[in-house]
Structures are given as structure tokens and as C-alpha cells.
Amino acid sequence: MKDDYELARLQDAVDLTVLGFEDVVRALPAAVGRSERVIEGVFNLRARVDGNDVGYNTIAAAGSHATILHWTNNDGPVAEGDLLLLDAGIEVQDLYTADVTRTMPVSGTFTKPQREIYELVLAAQQAAMDVVRPGAGFRDPNTAAMRVLSQGLFDLGILTVGPDEAMRTELPLHARYTLHGVSHMLGIDVHDCSHARETTYFKGPLAVGYVLTVEPGLYFQPDDLTVPEQYRGIGVRIEDDVVVTEDGCRVLSAALPRDPDEIESWMSELFSRPAPQLGI
Ligand code: GLY
Ligand code: MN
Numbered sequence: 001m002k003d004d005y006e007l008a009r010l011q012d013a014v015d016l017t018v019l020g021f022e023d024v025v026r027a028l029p030a031a032v033g034r035s036e037r038v039i040e041g042v043f044n045l046r047a048r049v050d051g052n053d054v055g056y057n058t059i060a061a062a063g064s065h066a067t068i069l070h071w072t073n074n075d076g077p078v079a080e081g082d083l084l085l086l087d088a089g090i091e092v093q094d095l096y097t098a099d100v101t102r103t104m105p106v107s108g109t110f111t112k113p114q115r116e117i118y119e120l121v122l123a124a125q126q127a128a129m130d131v132v133r134p135g136a137g138f139r140d141p142n143t144a145a146m147r148v149l150s151q152g153l154f155d156l157g158i159l160t161v162g163p164d165e166a167m168r169t170e171l172p173l174h175a176r177y178t179l180h181g182v183s184h185m186l187g188i189d190v191h192d193c194s195h196a197r198e199t200t201y202f203k204g205p206l207a208v209g210y211v212l213t214v215e216p217g218l219y220f221q222p223d224d225l226t227v228p229e230q231y232r233g234i235g236v237r238i239e240d241d242v243v244v245t246e247d248g249c250r251v252l253s254a255a256l257p258r259d260p261d262e263i264e265s266w267m268s269e270l271f272s273r274p275a276p277q278l279g280i
Contacts, residue, residue, distance in 0.1 A: 001209035002187060007243060009096040010186070010211055013051070014241055014252045016090040017098040020046035021256055024086060025270040028078075028106055030278045036060040036074040042276055043088045051090040055097025056190045059087035062106065066235025067219040069179055082106045083114055085235055095188050099213050100253050101239030108267040110260055113230040116156075117218055118260050121236045124148040124216040125258070128182050132214065132242055132249040136206050142182040143167075145216040150174040153218075158227055176226075179219050183212045186241055206244050211252070215239030 002010065020043045031038040039060035047054045057072040065071045066085035078084070084106050089098035103118065105111070110118060127148045128141035150163035150173075159166050159173055166173040185192040185201070192211075193201060206212075217237030220227045238258055242249040257266045 001207055002211050002243070003209070006096065006187065007209070007211070009092055009094055010098070010241065010243075011252055013055070013090055013092045013096050013098040014100065015255070016046065016051050016092065017088065017100050018253070018255045019050065020088060020090055021086065021100070021102060022270055023276055025104070025267050026273055026275040027278060028084070028108075028267075029271060030275055031078045032080050032106060034078060036062050036065070036076050036078060038278060039078065039084065039086065040074040042278075043086070045276070047090045052093050052095065053091050055089040055091035055099065059085065059101075061085040061087075061235065064222045064233035064235070066103065066237075067221050067233065068235075069219070078106060080107050081111065083110075083234065083236065085237055087237065087239065089190065097186070097188070097190050098241060098253070099186055099190050099215075099239065100241060100256065101215060101217075101237045102256055102258075102263070103236045103238065104263055104267060108271060109264055114234060114236075115260055117220075117231060117234050117236050118238075120149065120152040120156075121216055121218050121238050122258055122260070123152070124182075125214055125238045125240070128214045128216060129240075129242065129249060129251070132206060132212075132244060133247065134206055134208050134244055138183065138202055138204055138206055138212075139181075140206075141214055145182045145214075146174060146178060149178055149216060149218060153177060156228070156231070158231075177218050177220060179217065180215075182216050183214055186211045186213055208244055208246060210244045211241060212244075213239055213241055
């Protein structure tokens with residue numbers, strides 16, 4: 001449970017992270033034809049200038065690199081039609097860190113298949129956020145998100161069985177495409193309290209003042225023949241940081257848009273502002 005001082009520091013970390021994401025979007029047109037390193041460099045510059053550092057290695061994954069979890073090589077090309085998955089967090093001077101992911105079209109406009117998958121992940125994230133409240137189980141947001149993702153995978157014809165069958169714990173079929181759980185605690189460590197007892201963490205209840213991530217994703221490997229061709233190579237994750245309140249949760253990272261139309265307007269507005277200088 002975070003006290004008011006800790007919550008203020010986490011909000012500081014998130015607010016600086018929002019600036020870092022804005023810097024990256026302003027620099028994106030100049031990154032096309034260059035490397036993911038440009039994106040990592042721009043974000044990390046903000047972390048070093050205004051914060052202490054990044055809280056973990058920045059994941060700047062363009063195109064199908066987004067389907068590789070924890071892609072931190074950041075040495076691939078950035079192309080106009082790609083999605084960029086940026087998972088990055090600034091750590092403030094007293095070491096609290098944000099952990100935020102946005103997936104955005106490098107061109108500023110989603111293609112139809114990119115938008116379809118994005119909207120499915122967004123619906124899963126909303127379903128997860130809707131169940132965050134004191135007394136809910138830590139894993140309840142995960143279950144809510146996985147149900148939405150499994151139903152969506154079934155509707156797309158990727159899973160041949162519905163959520164009830166796909167989500168059986170002995171053979172979780174959806175996991176081929178979802179790859180990871182939806183939440184972890186957040187604080188001084190990006191995976192805060194990871195040594196806490198199972199009974200007070202993964203199998204315990206949420207309580208007021210807990211800060212956690214809500215971060216569902218879908219990842220379609222470029223060579224996965226179980227996936228329709230138009231979706232292969234698409235990886236989408238949407239990650240926000242939330243604090244549990246008396247009646248639900250407050251999203252610390254709400255300043256970053258999540259709705260795809262809002263992402264496109266946000267990018268269009270940022271593209272019109274002078275970009276950070278990249279002649280280095
Ligand atoms: N953002 C990195 C992680 O949650 O593992
Ligand atoms: Mn995370």
C-alpha cells in the first residue's frame with residue numbers, strides 16, 4: 001500500500017513519462033527509415049534530463065518486434081506503416097518509477113487490421129480496469145481481460161473454441177497470443193513487492209492505496225499460420241498505472257490517450273510541434 005508521499009512521487013514519474021512519450025511522437029517522422037534506437041534515445045534523454053533515469057530498459061519495438069516480449073535491443077528499422085510499441089517509464093530522483101505502454105501507428109493513422117486488434121486490446125484493458133477495487137482478487141483484472149481477449153480471438157476465427165474452453169487452466173489456448181499476465185505492483189521497483197507472499201499478492205485481495213499496472217496485450221508472430229495473414233506481425237499492448245481507491249481505481253497515466261481516434265488526434269497535434277533535434 002502506498003502512502004500519500006509515495007503516490008505523489010509515482011504521479012511525478014508518470015507525468016514525466018507522459019512528456020517522454022510526447023517527445024517520441026514529435027520525433028517519429030524523423031525516426032522513419034532510421035532505427036528504434038532513435039526512439040529509445042529520445043525517451044531516455046527526457047528520463048536523464050528531467051528524472052533520475054529510466055526505471056527499466058526502454059522497449060522501443062517497431063513492426064513485428066512488438067511481438068517479442070521485452071524487446072530491448074532496439075536496433076531494428078522503423079517503417080512508415082509499422083505500429084510502434086513503446087513500453088517505457090521514467091524513474092524520479094527518489095527512485096519511484098512509472099511503467100506505461102502505448103502502441104501507436106508510426107504514420108499517425110492505424111490501418112484497419114491494426115485498429116481491429118488495438119480495439120480488442122483496449123476493450124480487454126477496460127474490462128480489467130472495471131474490476132479493480134478494494135476486496136477484488138489481484139487476479140480478477142487478469143481474468144476479466146483474458147475473457148475479452150479470448151472471445152475476440154474466437155470472433156476473429158483464430159481460436160476455434162470460446163473463452164470457457166480456451167481459458168481452462170490446464171490448457172490455456174489463448175496464452176499463445178496473450179503471452180503475459182495483466183498486472184503487477186508498481187513502486188520503487190517496476191515489479192514492486194515481487195517477493196511478497198503469494199497469499200498477500202497473487203492470491204490476495206486488492207486494497208486501497210495499492211498501485212498496479214493494467215496491461216493486456218495481443219501478439220501475433222509473423223510466421224504464425226494459425227493467424228490470418230493481415231494480423232501476422234502485429235503486437236499491441238496498452239499499459240496504464242492505477243491506484244486502488246475506495247470505490248474503484250484512479251488512472252495515474254490518464255493524460256496519455258488510449259482511444260484510437262484520440263491517439264490519432266494526439267499524434268497529429270504533436271507532429272505539428274517542433275521535434276527534438278536528432279542531428280546527432
Ligand atoms: N514494463 C516492463 C514489464 O512490466 O515487465
Ligand atoms: Mn509493466
